[in-house]
Amino acid sequence: MTIAKNESRRTRRGWSDLVLAPYSFWSALFIVVPLAFVAYYAFTDNNFQFTTENITRFFTTVNERDGVTTYTYLLIFWRSLKLALISTVICLLLGYPTAYIMANAGDRAQKIMLTLIMIPMWMNFLIRTYAWMTILQDKGILNGFLTSLGLEKIHIIGTESAVIIGMVYDYLPYMVLPIYSVMAKMDVKLLEAARDLGCGSFSVFKRVIFPLSLPGVTNGITMVLIPSISTFYISQKLGSGKFFLIGDAIEGQYVANNLHFAAAMAFILMVVLLIFMELLKCFTAHLYGGGQK
Amino acid sequence: MEKIIELKHISKSFDGEKVLDNINLDIYDNEFLTLLGPSGCGKTTTLRMIGGFVQPDEGDVIFMGEKINNVPPHKRNVNTVFQKYALFPHLNVFENVAFPLRERKVPKAEINEKVNEMLQLVKLPQLATRRINELSGGQQQRVAIARALIAHPKVLLLDEPLGALDLKLRKDMQQELKKIQKATGITFIFVTHDQEEALTMSDTVVVMSEGRIQQIGSPTDVYNEPKNAFVADFIGESNILDGVFLEDRLVRFSGQTFKCVDTGFASGEKVDVVVRPEDVDIVPQEKGQLKGVVTSVTFMGVHYEVIVDIGGFKWMIQTTDFVNTGETIGLSIDPDAIHIMKKSEYSGLYGDYSSFSNELDQLDAPMEQKPEAEE
Numbered sequence: 001m002t003i004a005k006n007e008s009r010r011t012r013r014g015w016s017d018l019v020l021a022p023y024s025f026w027s028a029l030f031i032v033v034p035l036a037f038v039a040y041y042a043f044t045d046n047n048f049q050f051t052t053e054n055i056t057r058f059f060t061t062v063n064e065r066d067g068v069t070t071y072t073y074l075l076i077f078w079r080s081l082k083l084a085l086i087s088t089v090i091c092l093l094l095g096y097p098t099a100y101i102m103a104n105a106g107d108r109a110q111k112i113m114l115t116l117i118m119i120p121m122w123m124n125f126l127i128r129t130y131a132w133m134t135i136l137q138d139k140g141i142l143n144g145f146l147t148s149l150g151l152e153k154i155h156i157i158g159t160e161s162a163v164i165i166g167m168v169y170d171y172l173p174y175m176v177l178p179i180y181s182v183m184a185k186m187d188v189k190l191l192e193a194a195r196d197l198g199c200g201s202f203s204v205f206k207r208v209i210f211p212l213s214l215p216g217v218t219n220g221i222t223m224v225l226i227p228s229i230s231t232f233y234i235s236q237k238l239g240s241g242k243f244f245l246i247g248d249a250i251e252g253q254y255v256a257n258n259l260h261f262a263a264a265m266a267f268i269l270m271v272v273l274l275i276f277m278e279l280l281k282c283f284t285a286h287l288y289g290g291g292q293k
Numbered sequence: 294m295e296k297i298i299e300l301k302h303i304s305k306s307f308d309g310e311k312v313l314d315n316i317n318l319d320i321y322d323n324e325f326l327t328l329l330g331p332s333g334c335g336k337t338t339t340l341r342m343i344g345g346f347v348q349p350d351e352g353d354v355i356f357m358g359e360k361i362n363n364v365p366p367h368k369r370n371v372n373t374v375f376q377k378y379a380l381f382p383h384l385n386v387f388e389n390v391a392f393p394l395r396e397r398k399v400p401k402a403e404i405n406e407k408v409n410e411m412l413q414l415v416k417l418p419q420l421a422t423r424r425i426n427e428l429s430g431g432q433q434q435r436v437a438i439a440r441a442l443i444a445h446p447k448v449l450l451l452d453e454p455l456g457a458l459d460l461k462l463r464k465d466m467q468q469e470l471k472k473i474q475k476a477t478g479i480t481f482i483f484v485t486h487d488q489e490e491a492l493t494m495s496d497t498v499v500v501m502s503e504g505r506i507q508q509i510g511s512p513t514d515v516y517n518e519p520k521n522a523f524v525a526d527f528i529g530e531s532n533i534l535d536g537v538f539l540e541d542r543l544v545r546f547s548g549q550t551f552k553c554v555d556t557g558f559a560s561g562e563k564v565d566v567v568v569r570p571e572d573v574d575i576v577p578q579e580k581g582q583l584k585g586v587v588t589s590v591t592f593m594g595v596h597y598e599v600i601v602d603i604g605g606f607k608w609m610i611q612t613t614d615f616v617n618t619g620e621t622i623g624l625s626i627d628p629d630a631i632h633i634m635k636k637s638e639y640s641g642l643y644g645d646y647s648s649f650s651n652e653l654d655q656l657d658a659p660m661e662q663k664p665e666a667e668e
Contacts, residue, residue: 192346193379195366197393198444203367207396211383 038270041263054264073249073265080246083160084229087167088175091224092217094168095175099216100209102176103183110184117173125170129237132166133157136238158240166234171227175220182216183209214284221280226273294321297447297480298343303352305338312338314504316352320448320482321497325474327483329491330501331527336484339501340450343482345369357447372441373450377457378433380425386412386436387421393444411439414473431462438473448480455490467494488528492516500524502639521634525567526643532573532608533644536566536633544633547603549582553631565634567644570598570611572630581623587616600646607646 045051061072102113120128135141136157143153156162186209194204232247246269253262298320305313313335320326328336341347342354345366353360361369372393380389388395390411394404412418415435425433434454441449451470455463471494474481485491491498492512500507500515500523508520519525522533536546538558544551546566558564578584585603599610601622608624616622 187379189375189377189379190381192366193373193375193381194392195346196344196371196373197440198367198396200365200367203396207392208381208383214383 035270038263038266041260042267043264044260046260054261055268057261058265058268073246076244076249077246077269079243080229083163083167083235083243083245084225084231087164087171087228088221088225090164090168091172091175092221095172095220096179096213096217099176099179099183099213102180103186114180117176120169121173126233128170129166129234132162132169133237136162136165157238158242160239160243162238163235163243166238167228167231170234171224174223174227178219178223179213179216182213186212218280218284222277225276229273230269294323296320297322297357298482299353299355300339300342301353301355303339303342303349303354305335305342305347305350312504313342313349316504316506318499318506318509320480322447322480323478324496325471325481325483325494326497326499327485327491327495328499328501329485329488329527330507331486333503334501335504336486336501337452340373340452340482340484343448344371344373344450370446371448371450372444372446373452374434374437374441374454376452376454378437378454380433380436380440382425384425385421386417386423386425386428389425389436390439390443392440397444407443408439411443414442414476415439430457431466434458434466438470442473442477442479445477446479448482449474451481451483453484453486455485455487463490470494492528498528500527502527518632519567519634521637522565522567522639522641522643523637525565525632525634526639530570530609530611531644532568532570532646533640534566534568534606535641536564538562538564538633542628544631547583547606551582551626551631552628553633554629555631555633558633558635563636565636565640565644567632567634568608568626568630570609571596572626573608573610573612574625574627575599575610575612575614575616576623576625578621578623581625583624583626584621585624587618587620587622590616590618609646 042054043050043052045053058073059071063070063072063075098113098117102110105113133140137143138153138155138157140157142156146153156165190208190212191204194208199207230247230250232245232251235243235245235248246265250262250265250269253259253265296319298318300316300318300320303313303316304311312333316335316339318339328339330336338347342349345361345364345368348362354362356364356369356371381392384392387408390408391404394407399407408421409418412421415438417432417435417439420428420432425436428436434457437454454470455466458466467490470481470483483491483494492515495512497509498512498515499509502523508515508524510518515524515528519528519531525531525533534546536544538544538555538560539550540560541556542553544553544555544564544566583603585601585608587599588602588607589600591598593611596611596613597615599612599616601608601610601624603624610624
């Protein structure tokens with residue numbers, strides 16, 4: 001009897017391995033292998049000899065202009081990080097209330113809002129970016145609107161603000177959706193329990209809704225920060241090419257056929273993001289765990 | 294005893310469907326009161342109304358002399374143990390129990406002391422740092438009780454709290470809840486569809502059906518003196534027969550005249566007669582007041598459940614004597630085993646065991662587990 005049981009468990013295990021096989025193969029082929037290639041290229045020269053030169057080049061290349069020395073790539077990296085963080089924070093500030101309102105709306109309203117948020121995602125993001133160009137140009141729609149109201153024109157295209165607007169617009173849905181999905185699934189009984197135990201509305205939010213929504217927030221931050229830190233197209237179009245970001249740098253090196261240096265930059269970016277994600281995870285785990293142990 | 298909660302002429306409808314119909318109920322300090330009834334009878338809605346989650350359409354909820362119809366839940370001196378416990382998954386056991394105290398900004402040292410005391414009371418002191426999802430159902434239950442009691446509410450509401458536990462654990466928890474209630478002196482309002490649970494735990498049982506209160510009384514009252522056929526049937530097993538009240542202490546049913554102990558009905562009044570299955574004695578047929586043919590015998594452990602056909606009406610009898618299916622037996626009923634009730638809308642709906650089967654009962658049982666329709 002026992003033997004038969006073990007036997008069947010083993011076969012079941014065998015089955016699940018078999019069922020998982022295509023997925024494992026797929027992951028290996030399209031995730032692990034490319035990453036290995038990136039690392040391999042990052043640490044080799046044009047003759048595929050081991051070298052750390054690509055990495056050091058990133059940290060040491062300097063630019064001297066008007067007697068001022070700046071670290072070229074570190075500066076680019078810092079700028080990318082700054083714009084990405086600002087965009088992520090704005091996405092969070094806009095996205096969290098949106099998700100909250102959506103999750104608390106009626107069924108019909110929820111569906112409509114969800115569709116409205118998804119529709120822009122159906123359009124190609126190049127087109128979306130071009131649309132923002134026409135809106136933000138000096139003679140664009142926004143300034144036309146301001147003029148018609150008798151207000152002064154503003155110059156926004158080619159500034160960091162324009163780049164941030166573009167990133168927020170493109171990535172906002174990726175912040176809203178994970179937070180919304182966590183909030184929509186939240187057990188109403190928990191909120192009732194909190195009220196029952198003495199919490200007013202704000203307190204229910206602070207002590208129950210917010211901590212329970214943190215996993216969604218973490219996902220949202222991840223899904224906005226990663227694409228916005230490595231974006232290149234938005235900065236080229238809305239920044240009028242004045243804001244060279246790390247994505248632009250990688251693209252430039254790649255186009256110039258400097259595959260090894262491009263790989264090195266991609267590798268460094270990846271490591272930094274991994275560290276960042278790990279910190280975020282620890283932080284939310286701490287918050288989620290809630291106060292005194 | 295002091296009245297702590299009064300429900301006065303309360304009615305409530307959801308989507309045009311009346312779930313509570315003119316409920317009047319006084320709840321006294323330090324009492325263990327059970328709202329008992331089948332799914333959809335309005336017991337949970339009544340509880341939620343006391344908790345502040347449902348407002349009455351008509352009538353008043355009075356708490357210690359004050360009308361609290363529109364007082365929100367967090368301002369009521371009442372706490373709830375929810376059906377599926379509703380423990381906070383992001384907090385550990387200690388923090389779940391400390392939750393209401395932190396809201397009241399109680400000093401840390403005092404919180405520590407009180408939480409530990411409370412965990413001691415529910416016998417979980419060693420689990421303070423556990424996460425909620427690492428607890429068994431019974432342990433979660435205890436945490437929920439500790440959390441609801443720690444702020445010393447005047448009234449504790451319990452919404453079918455034992456429904457998810459297995460039978461053995463449920464029996465233990467029944468005893469323990471009773472002990473906790475005695476120890477704390479807090480009024481407990483307990484909702485259940487399990488009549489046995491209601492009888493063993495309560496000081497007062499409120500039997501509800503279709504949004505109305507059918508009877509309020511002590512467990513022995515509602516069992517021995519059910520007010521109508523619904524109560525008689527819902528609480529325990531009953532043979533309910535059509536009868537005619539002849540005069541004080543004399544009633545006629547099943548074609549025979551019986552001595553009874555009831556008085557106060559009009560002579561010639563049509564009545565419902567209740568005879569509990571355990572109160573019927575099996576005797577040789579020539580000595581019986583009634584006689585009938587045994588149609589089925591089921592062994593129940595302590596006793597046999599015997600179905601007897603008497604003139605087309607099937608009686609249930611619980612006996613320790615063995616009889617054979619097909620045998621003709623005599624039945625004898627003592628006067629104090631006969632209980633007479635006024636006719637009601639429930640007359641004729643219950644109390645005949647012709648379609649009775651244990652198997653069907655078991656098939657029905659999971660249906661009762663379904664949580665009551667909410668709001």
